[in-house]
Amino acid sequence: MGTWLQDFRMFRKNLFTEHVKDAYGFLFFLIWFPTYFIGLFRNSNPDTVWDWSDMVLISVLIMFLLVTIMKHQLPQQVHLCPVSRTNRENYAKHVFWFRYIGAGILPIGSVLFMGLSGQIHPLETIVAIVTVAALDYVVNYTVYLRYLSVDISFLGVLHMIYVMVMMLEVFLITDLGSENHVNFVIPMIFEALIVATNIWGVIHFYRKYYRISVVAMAGYERAQLENTNRERSIKGRNSR
Amino acid sequence: MLRVEHLQKKFSFTVPRFTLKDIQFHLPKGYIMGLVGSNGCGKSTLIRTILGLYQMDAGKVYFDGKKMEVAEEEIKESLGVVLDQGLFEKRWSAKKNASVYGPLFRKYNEETFERYLKEFGVNPDIALKKLSKGNEIRFQLAFALSHDAKLFVFDEPAAGLDKEFRKELLEIMRNLVIDGKRSVLVATHIMEDLEQSADYITYMDKGQVLLSDDIEHIKDSFILVQAEEYKINLLPQQYVLYRKKGTYGTTALVAKDAEYALDGAYQKHRPTIEDLMYYYTKSERVDKMAWMRNYCGHHVQERGV
Numbered sequence: 001m002g003t004w005l006q007d008f009r010m011f012r013k014n015l016f017t018e019h020v021k022d023a024y025g026f027l028f029f030l031i032w033f034p035t036y037f038i039g040l041f042r043n044s045n046p047d048t049v050w051d052w053s054d055m056v057l058i059s060v061l062i063m064f065l066l067v068t069i070m071k072h073q074l075p076q077q078v079h080l081c082p083v084s085r086t087n088r089e090n091y092a093k094h095v096f097w098f099r100y101i102g103a104g105i106l107p108i109g110s111v112l113f114m115g116l117s118g119q120i121h122p123l124e125t126i127v128a129i130v131t132v133a134a135l136d137y138v139v140n141y142t143v144y145l146r147y148l149s150v151d152i153s154f155l156g157v158l159h160m161i162y163v164m165v166m167m168l169e170v171f172l173i174t175d176l177g178s179e180n181h182v183n184f185v186i187p188m189i190f191e192a193l194i195v196a197t198n199i200w201g202v203i204h205f206y207r208k209y210y211r212i213s214v215v216a217m218a219g220y221e222r223a224q225l226e227n228t229n230r231e232r233s234i235k236g237r238n239s240r
Numbered sequence: 241m242l243r244v245e246h247l248q249k250k251f252s253f254t255v256p257r258f259t260l261k262d263i264q265f266h267l268p269k270g271y272i273m274g275l276v277g278s279n280g281c282g283k284s285t286l287i288r289t290i291l292g293l294y295q296m297d298a299g300k301v302y303f304d305g306k307k308m309e310v311a312e313e314e315i316k317e318s319l320g321v322v323l324d325q326g327l328f329e330k331r332w333s334a335k336k337n338a339s340v341y342g343p344l345f346r347k348y349n350e351e352t353f354e355r356y357l358k359e360f361g362v363n364p365d366i367a368l369k370k371l372s373k374g375n376e377i378r379f380q381l382a383f384a385l386s387h388d389a390k391l392f393v394f395d396e397p398a399a400g401l402d403k404e405f406r407k408e409l410l411e412i413m414r415n416l417v418i419d420g421k422r423s424v425l426v427a428t429h430i431m432e433d434l435e436q437s438a439d440y441i442t443y444m445d446k447g448q449v450l451l452s453d454d455i456e457h458i459k460d461s462f463i464l465v466q467a468e469e470y471k472i473n474l475l476p477q478q479y480v481l482y483r484k485k486g487t488y489g490t491t492a493l494v495a496k497d498a499e500y501a502l503d504g505a506y507q508k509h510r511p512t513i514e515d516l517m518y519y520y521t522k523s524e525r526v527d528k529m530a531w532m533r534n535y536c537g538h539h540v541q542e543r544g545v
Contacts, residue, residue: 079292
């Protein structure tokens with residue numbers, strides 16, 4: 001326990017703050033804020049149509065996003081340090097929840113705001129919130145898995161596809177206030193396909209990691225037992 | 241010290257697909273092992289898999305008898321890693337990197353780290369990205385030494401560096417194992433360096449271990465024979481791996497078993513590891529992998545080292 005706390009403090013003090021400053025701040029301010037404001041702008045101007053300048057903006061944002069994603073993994077040197085898998089997992093969990101809440105709060109908040117103010121139908125509001133929350137969860141879960149290994153050949157690709165879709169999704173969802181509801185249906189279908197593929201990916205990786213964790217746990221218990229036995233022997237020897 | 245058993249790792253998403261197949265070798269305590277092979281044979285991938293940077297699909301890695309999956313934390317306390325492209329934060333100075341990662345090691349000693357940096361002539365306050373490659377390697381080495389590592393893993397540490405630095409590095413490696421308590425695993429394609437320092441060689445080809453044995457035994461298992469072409473043709477062909485025609489005759493790499501057939505008309509030489517790699521790569525024998533394994537003897541663990 002002491003070691004876990006020690007490690008976590010170390011992470012929090014150094015790696016985590018550096019990481020957040022670099023990557024999360026970048027993601028948050030450069031991606032979600034413009035998205036949010038553009039969405040609000042669209043909602044206040046329902047007659048506006050998408051034009052090439054929107055597409056350029058989306059492309060630039062996606063580019064920024066991709067650069068940001070590449071930073072989103074545990075600093076690789078940590079994998080070479082004596083930090084146990086459990087500690088890395090704990091750290092990744094904190095990052096996961098931080099990202100999950102951070103990334104979800106604006107799109108969910110804006111949809112909720114639109115729903116409560118009557119701009120969109122309550123059913124659409126619920127579907128949109130559930131969709132964003134689920135998508136946010138899966139996206140960040142892939143990030144979480146990437147924190148546990150630098151083996152990104154598979155997860156990296158999944159994650160990129162995912163975030164690109166999510167990016168478009170946020171644009172389209174925040175555009176719900178307009179009359180053009182077809183925007184809502186198309187990404188939903190697209191998303192369902194990708195969610196299905198990625199859930200398979202997550203299950204696949206989860207099973208693999210779970211197996212390793214179980215093995216690690218068994219080793220830990222054995223070590224504890226050996227320690228107890230050793231202590232008993234030493235006590236016995238001293239008493240004789 | 242380090243034992244790798246039946247390690248497998250498949251990369252399904254690379255083009256072309258790459259697999260590490262049934263990797264086995266054993267590096268005893270107090271020795272230097274060279275991991276050699278042509279570019280793309282899987283040396284770096286193997287090192288990354290052993291270090292846990294890649295998740296292996298199957299197999300076991302033992303360090304001092306402890307299994308990596310079970311005692312990862314304990315094992316990593318004793319690992320000193322020096323990579324061609326280091327994984328430290330490039331924007332940070334050597335000092336800052338050490339202050340972040342050092343305390344994660346129980347035996348890390350800041351004074352030792354600073355002493356080695358000074359000894360190696362590395363400026364501790366400059367961002368790693370501004371250091372020369374040689375100095376970045378020196379920094380990684382100083383860091384590894386400062387937490388009292390027992391197994392040093394080098395991945396192409398001298399690639400693209402001058403001979404002077406390579407000599408210095410070889411000297412450091414030799415000093416590391418001098419007390420017999422530490423071992424070095426070094427992946428390189430600079431054979432000249434290995435000839436001088438390595439005790440064991442693990443030779444890889446297409447993701448497989450072709451040979452893993454002590455260097456003297458490997459060299460003793462083959463003979464480099466020079467003679468006129470017709471004389472080489474007279475040799476039992478099952479013993480010949482490859483022949484190279486030259487201006488003054490033909491040179492062939494043959495198995496030691498063919499020694500009985502070598503009379504005074506043949507000039508015999510002890511091959512270097514570079515010769516072995518060259519003749520192996522050039523050979524068009526379909527069974528060259530099996531040939532090499534068969535005539536070299538066997539893997540280290542089979543010989544009970």
